Amino acid sequence: MNNLTDQQKGSLLAFVAVIFITPDSLFIRLSNIDTWGLVFYRGIIPFFLVFCIMLLIYKLAFFKILLTSGFHGIIYVTTFTITNITFVVSIQNTNVANTLVMIATAPMLSAILGAIVLKEPPDKKTWISIIITFLAVIYIFFDSIKLDNFYGDFLGFITALGLAVGAVTIRSAKSKNLVPAAVIGKLFVAIFAIFFIENFQLDGNDILIVPIMCVLCVAIPFVLVTIAPRFIPAAEVNLFFLLETIVGPIWVWLIIKEQPSLQTLQGGVIIVLTIAIHSFLKLKNSYYNQNNS
Secondary structure (H helix, E strand, C coil), X not given: CCCXXXXXXXXXXXXXXXXXXXXXXXXXXXXXXXXXXXXXXXXXXXXXXXXXXXXXXXXXXXXXXXXXXXXXXXXXXXXXXXXXXXHHHHHCCCCHHHHHHHHCCHHHHHHHXXXXXXXXXXXXXXXXXXXHHHHHHHHHHHHHHHHCCHHHHHHHHHHXXXXXXXXXXHHXXXXXXXXXXXXXXXXHHHHXXXXXXXXXXXXXXXXXXXXXXXXXXXXXXXXXXXXXXXXXXXXXXXXXXXXXXXXXXXXXXXXXXXXCCHHHHHHHHHHHHHHHHHHHHHHHHHHHHHHCC
16 A cells, blocks of 8 residues: 555545445345344444544544534534434335435535535536436436335435535534544444334344444445545545445345336436536546646
């Protein structure tokens, strides 16, 4: 790693994180544990793993950073907790492709919230991307109503909105480190699930599936995604994560033969291409401005 440039380091970290996270939706589908049991383990196992890693990195400063995160930390913990819950419930109430397509709209939602909260109005290209993206979302929603998937799709959209709020919160608190807040968010996920969980016991394949999912698809990507933006722009990290929207449904289709509807495929292609092109153009302009400054 020492011989790599910052660009190579960041790209490698983001790519590896995406590779680990792509089977996440499949593992959720394969697990037989009830929803709140799954939410509990997806909170508590990654919390302990990442908490130990963060203590090694930050030592006792972890708690000082957490306490000084203030109002921004509270907002980030709240949105992080909500998105971790709504993601799982969404996956279990609609097609995997629908959930991941909805989540892919997060960058566009971030742009809208940034204009409202941070007074950073999107440029013309971003507004065009936002309009195209949300027309595609409406198109998918109409199909979901016919297929009785609206509840799951709506929670997928709420997940995207939560991610957008989190991104804007991070941007508005540039001087603060909100990583410890995200770690505590995982603990809050587990605590919240305790009030609804019916059975803590893992049976059959869940004894392997749930721990593997929590470590490989949740904890490891969390750490990698935390580190990656130190080397490359956040927009570039988001570009890598569009791969999840593409590869995640493919895993599910290959293993359990779940096929998204034609409307989801059509709307999904429009959303992914729009965001990919928009992100690429923004990165291109960013590198051009850096080289000419």
